[in-house]
Amino acid sequence: MTVLARLLTAAVIAVLAASPVHAQDAPAVDDDAIAVDREKGLAEWDGIVAVLSHPRCANCHVEDAYPRWSGPHYGATRLHAFNITRGEDGSGFGNAALRCAxxxxxxxxSKLHGPPGAPLWHLAPAEMAWWQKSSAEICAQIKDPERNGARTLEDIAAHVRDDPLVGWGWNPGPGREPAPGSAEDTFRAIERWAAAGAPCPAG
Amino acid sequence: MRLTVNGNPIDIDADPDMPLLWALRDLAGITGPKFGCGIAACGACTVLVDGTPVRSCALPVGMVEGDVVTIEGLAGADGLSVVQQAWLDEQVPQCGYCQAGQIVSAHALLEEIPDPTDDDIDNAMAGNLCRCGTYPRIRAAIKRAAAEKARTGA
Known part of the structure; x- marks a missing residue:
């Protein structure tokens, strides 16, 4: 529930409390039910953010210009070799003569350390950064149309289920750990999280 | 399957998963592109597919959609391309193993950015490794080629 909605709800309750006749007609506000939904929603979010912050997803959701490499053969996460960047044009598809493609x-x-592939390989826009972001930060970004590609939560769920590049995260090729669960699992988790009010953890 | 390589149709009998580089070198006899790493990590195998540089050692031949141009296809009826000539003029190669890929990438860069800055060159060429360390001469050759293309309208 937004801050504005909470204020309006509080105002309505206050008005109705001052008018006992009308108060009998007012919808009951069940604080316990809201708390249960929030708890359920946060549990769903934990599963969702485990996917979004996984290296198969977060390595290309970066705030700076550099995709990351990580995995059991790399030690610490490192910058993509070859000075690969999102591109001087900001497109996320690389630079002239050295595009992602x-x-x-x-x-x-099929080769270990060979290039992974999926249609339209590219970096996510910088405002959609997940790499090294907290659960609360990622949650706020996902819900912010200014930073999520003007998507509704329903759009985001469908994007996770249907986009081939997102789907690559669960089929990343040899030597790479897949993201947890599946695209379908994550789609359903986002739907359940949205139905529970899409709560975000405290920052 | 049929490929178009350097303007010529070529029929090959290949597993679709065979890397394009193998098809070019072993089946079509086009040996300009070189094998270096086999995992798209050095650039020696770079060819153009519809004008875009790709690492042919990692591209399955069954996925090729478009005309392929190798180093052999850059030269025209009048002789070497502007970039190839600049490579000679600047005496770029030492061992020369990487130069087919370097020249193909440089050609693509100049098609997109006719007057590249040092940063443009670094951004474009960073995936083409040269173990001899001829990078300063590579940069000089690209600038020479850019100037020559501007002068002649090539």
């Missing part, structure tokens, strides 16, 4: 084709290389 120069190496990342529509399917994974």
């Amino acid at each position: 120069s190496c990342h084709f529509s399917s994974n290389s």
Whole structure:
């Protein structure tokens, strides 16, 4: 519930409390039910953010210009080799003569450390950064139309289920740990989280 | 399957998962593109597919959609391309193993950015490794080619 909605609800309750006749007709505000929904919603969010913050997703949801590499063979997470960046044009598709698609084709290389692949390989826009962001920060971003591509939560759920590049996270090729669960699991978790009021954890 | 390579149709009998580089070198006899790493990590195998540089060692031949141009296809009826000539003029190669890929990437850069800055060159060429360390001469050759293309309208 937004702050404005809470204020309006409080105002309505105050007005109705001062007018006992009308108060009998007012919808009951069940604080216990809201608390249960929030608890359920936060549990769903924990599963969702485990996916979004997983390296298969977060390594290309970065605030700066550099995609990341990580995995059991890399030690600490590192910058993508070859000075790869989102591109001087800000597109996320790389630079002139060295686009993401120069190496990342529509399917994974079968070779260990070969380039992973999915259609339209590119970096997410910088405002959609997840890498090294907290659960609360990612949650706020996901719900903010200014930073989520003007998507509704329903749009986001469908995007996770249907976009081939997102789906790559669960089929990342040899030597890479997939994101937890599946695209379908995550789609359903987002739906349940939205139904529970899409609560975010405290920052 | 049929590929178009350097303007010529080529029929090959290949597993679709065979890397394009293998098809070019072993089946079509086009040996300009070189094998370096096999995982798109060095750039020696770079060719153009519809004008975009790709690492042919990692691209399955069954996924090729478009005309392929290799280093052999850059030269025209009048001789070497402007970029190839600049490579000679600047005496870029030492061992020369990477230069087919370097020149193809440089060609693509100049098609997109006719007058590249140092940063443009670094951004475009960083995926083409040269173990001899000829990078200063690579940069000089690209600038020479850019100037020559501007002068001649090539």
